[in-house]
Amino acid sequence: MKLLSSSDPSQVSQACAEYGITSAQFDTLYTRSRAAKDRAYCPYSRFRVGSCILTDNAQFIDGVNVENASYPVGTCAERVAIGAAVSQGHKKFKAVAVATDISPPASPCGMCRQFIREFCHLETPILMFDKDGSFVIMKLGQLLPASFGPEALPSAASLPATG
Numbered sequence: 750m751k752l753l754s755s756s757d758p759s760q761v762s763q764a765c766a767e768y769g770i771t772s773a774q775f776d777t778l779y780t781r782s783r784a785a786k787d788r789a790y791c792p793y794s795r796f797r798v799g800s801c802i803l804t805d806n807a808q809f810i811d812g813v814n815v816e817n818a819s820y821p822v823g824t825c826a827e828r829v830a831i832g833a834a835v836s837q838g839h840k841k842f843k844a845v846a847v848a849t850d851i852s853p854p855a856s857p858c859g860m861c862r863q864f865i866r867e868f869c870h871l872e873t874p875i876l877m878f879d880k881d882g883s884f885v886i887m888k889l890g891q892l893l894p895a896s897f898g899p900e901a902l903p904s905a906a907s908l909p910a911t912g
C-alpha cells in the first residue's frame with residue numbers, strides 16, 4: 750500500500766494505466782469526491798466523507814455519509830453513492846473513490862466493501878484520497894479477499910445486477 754500524489758502527473762498516469770481508468774476519470778473522481786465531502790451530514794462524528802463512483806457507462810455519481818441521531822442508523826458515503834447510482838439505473842461500476850480529511854486516507858469499512866462487492870469486479874480500483882490529495886489505490890479483491898458475492902447464490906442468475 751503506497752501513498753501517491755495526485756498532483757504528480759507521472760504517478761497518476763502510472764496508477765491509472767495499472768488500474769484501467771483514464772487520467773481524466775481520475776481527475777473527476779478526485780474533484781467530485783472531495784467536493785462531495787463538504788456536503789456530508791455528520792454532526793455526531795464530524796468526520797466528513799465524500800464518495801464518487803464511475804459507472805460502466807461513464808457517469809459519475811456522488812455520495813456523502815449521512816448520520817442520524819440514532820447513531821447506528823447512519824450510512825457511509827460509499828453506500829449512499831452506490832444506492833444513488835442503482836436508483837438511477839446503474840448496476841456496474843468501474844471505480845469507487847472516497848475522500849476524507851485525514852492522512853493516510855481512510856479506506857471503506859467492511860460493510861461498504863461487501864456492498865461494493867455486489868456491483869464490481871474484484872479488479873475494480875478503489876481510490877482513497879487523504880486531506881492533502883494524496884491517494885492510495887487498491888483493487889477491491891485486495892480490500893476484500895476470499896469474498897462472498899452474488900454468483901455464489903443459485904438465485905443470482907435472476908438478479909438484475911448479473912442479468
Ligand SMILES: O=c1ccn([C@H]2C[C@H](O)[C@@H](CO)O2)c(=O)[nH]1
Binds near residue numbers: 796815825847861
Ligand atoms: O470509509 C468510510 C469510513 C467512515 N464513514 C463514515 C461513517 C460515519 O458517518 C463516519 C465516522 O465513522 O464516517 C464513511 O462514510 N466511509
Ligand SMILES: [Zn+2]
Binds near residue numbers: 825859
Ligand atoms: Zn462504510
